[in-house]
Amino acid sequence: MFLILLCSSLNVHAQALESSPKLESSRKIVKWGRLELSLPRQISPGQAFSLRFSGRGASRVRVRFPLEGFETLGSTLESPESVKKSFVLGRARLEDQKNIPLELISQYEILKLSLPLEVEKKEVQQLEFKKTEFLSINKNRSAEDFKLGKIYGLSGSRAWTEPFAAPVRGRITSPYGTPRQYTPGTPISYHSGIDYGSPSGTPIYAVNAGQVAFVGHYAVRGNITVLNHGLGLYTAYLHQSKILVKVGQKVARGQKIGEIGSTGLSTAPHLHLEFRLRGVAVSPLEWLGRVMP
Incomplete structure (x- = not known):
């Protein structure tokens, strides 16, 4: 990619x-x-x-x-x-x-x-998808990764000066970094963000100042918005029911940019939040409440 x-x-x-x-x-x-x-x-x-x-x-x-x-x-x-x-x-x-x-x-x-890299052994979450379902998911995800990879390759000057804020008023229902296996015998993947469980229509706010780099709909990620914060740092907001911003639009920290939904590969209304640094998914908790990790 x-x-x-x-x-x-x-x-x-x-x-x-x-x-x-x-x-x-x-x-x-x-x-x-x-x-x-x-x-x-x-x-x-x-x-x-x-x-x-x-x-x-x-x-x-x-x-x-x-x-x-x-x-x-x-x-x-x-x-x-x-x-x-x-x-x-x-x-x-x-x-x-x-x-x-x-x-x-x-x-x-x-x-x-x-x-030094400290590696913590984590239990693998078994998702129990059918083999045909996994093949379809993997194909769609790879295509989405390729398209988004071109966006994450761009950068710009730093857009933020304040600490990063939570995108929704809700609880975290799935942590970052959990190893997952869609069906026995398939490769292990990792949960690349954190999930906030809240009812459909719950407001989603920009975690910090930036510019809208992408909006669209994908089979796996659902309705997605990507913000460019500069220096190779991006945030992505997945599974939305509504997208309220346009590509090229500048947004402020705390500005409403969408609403929670269950679009794409999702079993219940939630927001999947990702932080991407030079294309790589990094832990959102290293940023939230801080200006820098």
Whole structure:
């Protein structure tokens, strides 16, 4: 679905980051010449994270993620030389089982690091679909993934400044990252978002500022809206009964963009919310209530 570009390079976007003491306790500091790097002590599959740089020349640091396979459209981000704080967003896939390597590039120097990956064994959820149903679902999902992959390859400048908010006033009925098997003997897939169970017609709100990148109907995802928040970050809202926005429209944090439904592959009214960073589904809970993961 995505063009594999090993060692593709990302320029760091200069921006001060908000953080909490709890979050900072899970990070460590690495000194590199005149620069100081703050990074997570460890990460989990499906987790998004930030690498933070401070010091002279921070805005000129570049980061390579050798294991990533994605198109680098829109990944070159220039910053004023006067800014001495910068960051880059990274992510681990749900399928990842090994530590995540990365390379920092500053002028003629390269610093190679590895982020420890903590893998938690989870029980596989058996969905008990018929083999013919699975084949149909898999075919439709693959076609949808291909089309949406082209959208997720685009990016732009950062559109948000506030913490991400919940999209609905409801409870989470299905967590992110649950391994699933549609029928015995078929490949294991993962729940790529979180589900909010609420009655049909319940308002859906934009989790943060952004621009509508896609609206449409798919066999599996149902009525779907995709918002582009910039820096390769997207949110997707699935199974809606009504879509209230149009492609190209700018939306504000908390703006009503649709209503909950049960369209597509769905057994009851709910919202499936996804966060996608450079095309990869990452845990929404790493973002909700925060400006950055």
